[in-house]
Amino acid sequence: MAGLRTLTITGGVIAAVSGLIAVAGIILMFAGGFDGGANIGAGLLLLLSMLGAVVGGAVLAVAGILHLVTRRRPRTTSA
Numbered sequence: 088m089a090g091l092r093t094l095t096i097t098g099g100v101i102a103a104v105s106g107l108i109a110v111a112g113i114i115l116m117f118a119g120g121f122d123g124g125a126n127i128g129a130g131l132l133l134l135l136s137m138l139g140a141v142v143g144g145a146v147l148a149v150a151g152i153l154h155l156v157t158r159r160r161p162r163t164t165s166a
Contacts, residue, residue: 091150091153091154091157094146094149095147097146098149098150099147101142102139102140102143103143105135105136105137105139105143108132108139109140112131112132112133112135116130
């Protein structure tokens with residue numbers, strides 16, 4: 088169960104960090120003006136954040152599936 092908790096926390100942290108990177112990319116896009124130079128860096132940050140969001144979402148999905156599988160499995164009690 089500790090591994091499942093670690094997996095869930097890891098997925099949440101990855102998703103949160105990718106959200107922060109996306110916010111930084113959006114701020115850089117508007118703060119850099121519209122000449123195109125800063126928009127390339129902001130676009131790269133947005134692409135990086137999309138990749139992080141997909142990875143974080145996949146890790147959270149795996150953690151959710153593992154949680155459902157372990158909940159449905161009947162527990163055996165030793166007498």
